[in-house]
Amino acid sequence: MALSVSQRGQDMPVSPFRKLAPFAEAAKARGRKVYHLNIGQPDIPTPPSAVEALRQADLRIISYSHGAGTESYRRKLTEYYHRAGIPVNFDEILVTTAGSEAILFALLTCLNPGDELVVPEPFYGTYTAFAIAAGVKIVTVTGTIDNGFALPPLADFEAVITPHTKAILLCNPSNPTGYVYTRQELEALLGLCQRHQLYLLSDEAYREYCYDGARATSALNLAGGEEYVVVLDTISKRYSACGARVGSLVTRNKAVFEAAFHFAQMRISPPGLGMLLGEAAVALPESYFAENRAEYQARRDLTVRRLQAMPGVQCPVPGGAFYVMAHLPVDDAERFGEWLLTDFAYENQTLMLSPANGFYQTPGLGRQQVRLAYILNLTDLDAALTCLEQALLAYPGRTTELTPEPAEAHAA
Amino acid sequence: MALSVSQRGQDMPVSPFRKLAPFAEAAKARGRKVYHLNIGQPDIPTPPSAVEALRQADLRIISYSHGAGTESYRRKLTEYYHRAGIPVNFDEILVTTAGSEAILFALLTCLNPGDELVVPEPFYGTYTAFAIAAGVKIVTVTGTIDNGFALPPLADFEAVITPHTKAILLCNPSNPTGYVYTRQELEALLGLCQRHQLYLLSDEAYREYCYDGARATSALNLAGGEEYVVVLDTISKRYSACGARVGSLVTRNKAVFEAAFHFAQMRISPPGLGMLLGEAAVALPESYFAENRAEYQARRDLTVRRLQAMPGVQCPVPGGAFYVMAHLPVDDAERFGEWLLTDFAYENQTLMLSPANGFYQTPGLGRQQVRLAYILNLTDLDAALTCLEQALLAYPGRTTELTPEPAEAHAA
Known part of the structure; x- marks a missing residue:
């Protein structure tokens, strides 16, 4: 018998939203501007x-x-x-x-x-x-x-x-x-x-x-x-x-x-x-919601329009919330997300996004997908999307091949 | 298979602090003043x-x-x-x-x-x-x-x-x-x-x-x-x-x-x-604590002094927090606590206390004990304790006999 943390304590995952955080901190410490498209923290003021x-x-x-x-x-x-x-x-x-x-x-x-x-x-x-x-x-x-x-x-x-x-x-x-x-x-x-x-x-x-x-x-x-x-x-x-x-x-x-x-x-x-x-x-x-809804919708429209214009990107039009999921022409979205923060910059700017593997339980699923939160004003959002566009062109792991996924996903 | 609440949901106890609450509400509805010595909600202002x-x-x-x-x-x-x-x-x-x-x-x-x-x-x-x-x-x-x-x-x-x-x-x-x-x-x-x-x-x-x-x-x-x-x-x-x-x-x-x-x-x-x-x-x-400590200590002293002066009451001097536990000369503290709210009044006032059975896991323990929280100013506290003193004299279930308790309490 020894002092140990409970099994459930050991099983508790590191928040998927925090995995890339140290890389973002390091990028900022190097003087880089990082656009946060990774979190669901609204930028609109509390009423x-x-x-x-x-x-x-x-x-x-x-x-x-x-x-x-x-x-x-x-x-x-x-x-x-x-x-x-x-x-x-x-x-x-x-x-x-x-x-x-x-x-x-x-x-x-x-x-x-x-x-x-x-x-x-x-x-x-x-x-x-x-x-x-x-x-x-x-x-x-x-x-x-x-x-x-x-x-x-x-x-x-x-x-x-x-x-x-x-x-x-x-x-x-x-x-x-x-x-x-x-x-x-x-x-x-x-x-x-x-x-x-x-x-x-x-x-x-x-x-x-x-x-x-x-x-x-x-x-x-x-x-x-x-x-x-x-x-x-x-x-x-x-x-x-x-x-x-x-x-x-x-x-x-x-x-x-x-x-x-x-x-x-x-x-x-x-x-x-x-x-x-x-x-x-x-x-x-x-009217409070109507105003915010209009703002979020404009951002969603911009995000989807820009993403759909990028070669190899698949992005359905989401009807609500403030997220879009996109398939990117990359070998591995988590690797790409890390690379964005460690190796990439466009006009000394980069972005942080959420690799979609954090949203799938079935291993291997979502490896080429990311979630983007449009919680930036239109100007910053446009700049962030330009960074993404440039990054996709520069990323060494770019591929339009689909990563094979398990045939019977839900059985995993 | 039917829709049912989980076992743990069924096991969750009603808060022991809420059991007597309906009786207190009813007493107040009848125009009675109820002193709350039952909860640990400080009355001292937030800084x-x-x-x-x-x-x-x-x-x-x-x-x-x-x-x-x-x-x-x-x-x-x-x-x-x-x-x-x-x-x-x-x-x-x-x-x-x-x-x-x-x-x-x-x-x-x-x-x-x-x-x-x-x-x-x-x-x-x-x-x-x-x-x-x-x-x-x-x-x-x-x-x-x-x-x-x-x-x-x-x-x-x-x-x-x-x-x-x-x-x-x-x-x-x-x-x-x-x-x-x-x-x-x-x-x-x-x-x-x-x-x-x-x-x-x-x-x-x-x-x-x-x-x-x-x-x-x-x-x-x-x-x-x-x-x-x-x-x-x-x-x-x-x-x-x-x-x-x-x-x-x-x-x-x-x-x-x-x-x-x-x-x-x-x-x-x-x-x-x-x-x-x-x-x-x-x-x-x-100095913030020193001031409050002096106030609470004065209340504790009053509470203990008054309790110890009541025949049949046993009350050790607590060294901290803002509670005292007391043994009362009553058949059952929960019954007494309910009676205080349903049947008793002294100058149209009564008090609410916490029967100690809510603080014991072993069945039968603490049946003649109560917890009193001294979270009232000295004047109100004194009035509440006068109510208690009068109530102990009037309570039909008054007894100085000890309720038998299990010999091997911790084995229960």
Whole structure:
């Protein structure tokens, strides 16, 4: 018997978002300008009116709140959901420490250790860490860039469902693909959940950011989903308030709500300062989103237009979130990402991107793909894309050959 | 196969702090004044200078921080630890979402599912919830009110250690007993940890609140503890900032730090607004604590003096925190606590207290004990204690008989 870190501690992955960070730091130390297209940290200011509300708040004693959040914040959040066309009640909303805690509570509540969670890949890489923390196993169903990462065929889901499967987890609109699932896809998935008695966990962090006039369908608005659907939500991206750490778990399943609330009681309360900010933010009118949506859409359009003009690049048009996934004519996107920071510069500038292997669980998949976050203003974004264009021409590992991928990806 | 909540979700206890809450609400609805001696929410204001620093901070984009916390907050926190006589380095401090997250990360990092954690009882009831979330088993060693809840004999610890035991968890100064463990007790416990290769997890939330000129010994200051000790800490009680949700996990064990940091990366960052507040709070001089300490000590003295003057009440003098544990001459403290809210009033006032059964894991223990939190000003505290005195005279279940307790408590 010796002192050692737990197995789950050893299994916890290094964040895929941090792997290239030391190379970026070194590049900056050499005086290089690095455009960050790698992280989902919005550059749009937190709503000034919400910040002002926090500043004006009574902060004499920053005290615990109710475990489900302050009543005033939950009331305002209920109003937000109603305005967003999602008629949920006050007592169906559990305020969490950002979307992260909503994900953790959902896994702890809906799955036993050893149970399986089906997730379409590519998926938000951090789900892996939550699965390890909760002791559950992620099983993937693989999407393809050829159809813009639409929902894989139901038969692929059916093929991986076992008696241990307890839930399906979806991010809609998707991080990392930007794909917006259609109502038909979601209804089909709910039907599958009903047939197999699975929870449908829907991460809707990017709900308000859909483009071309489209709107995302909330899983809460699927007929017959009351018992099955748990929505994981956050104000982080919606109001550029990632550091406030305020999210929510929303479900009409009373047993799930009650158990999740008991997990919430263990940490007594969610962040009080963040809720004060959130209370003012979620009261903002639809025009707030309309303005940001226009900005993000202009950036998406620029990003896609530039990428599609680069020889050998494949880039579907994402309908939402603030990411694009692209296939690049490179041997290995992680090697390319590192090379961008260590060897490349264009007018003393370079960029940092997210190699897509961090978003696939199946080994070998996504080796030539990257995720780009368009969280820069149009000028900087254009400059960053010029760097990418130049880099693709200069990169020694350039190849238009497809890296072979496993034929039966989801079986891996 | 049917849709059901996970076993751990079903096992999660209702917070012991909430059981009597509906009765308190009902009493208030009937126009009754209820003194809350049941919760650890300080009534002393959050330091105004820290609040002002938050208000003045640059809040244009409330963004993610580094997973271990902002560099500026960690630097300031390092200085606080040095001033507190605990020489830890910057890279040994992981900022967490309050003490709660530090506890969760420590359990996830140090123990595998099914492993055992030894905790002296009575203990902070919420540890049970964290143990369920992390899938670990709490095994208790029982303390006694007769010696003020000093550390139970080492032989009692030895008796419960199995090959599955991985850690000992202590709260020092203790919530709920207020006991301050001596350096000798802590050294003996560390010796035990060394002999059996166990982690020593030390929850030091109440470090700064020790009375009669005494100071608490941090487990970080035990010679030879480098590999064994993990301290769980928070600004919640120290600066009356429970709602800010800012804590820390501090360890010199690099493997533990690294794994805990990977768990931290999963939620990307701790609360940013809380860290801004904390940065100003932890820079406050020692005089800040001296002032609050004097206030809390006066309250403790009043509480103990009044309790000891009540016939049939046993109340050791707690050396720290802001709680006292008392043995009351009642048949059942939970029944008494409910009766206080449903049937009793003295000048239309009553009080809410915490029945001690929520702090014992062994069934039947603490049935005649309560925890009182002295988080009221002296005038209100005195009035609350007068209510208690009157209530003990009026309570129909009054008894000076001892409720029989299991002879081999720790074997339960």
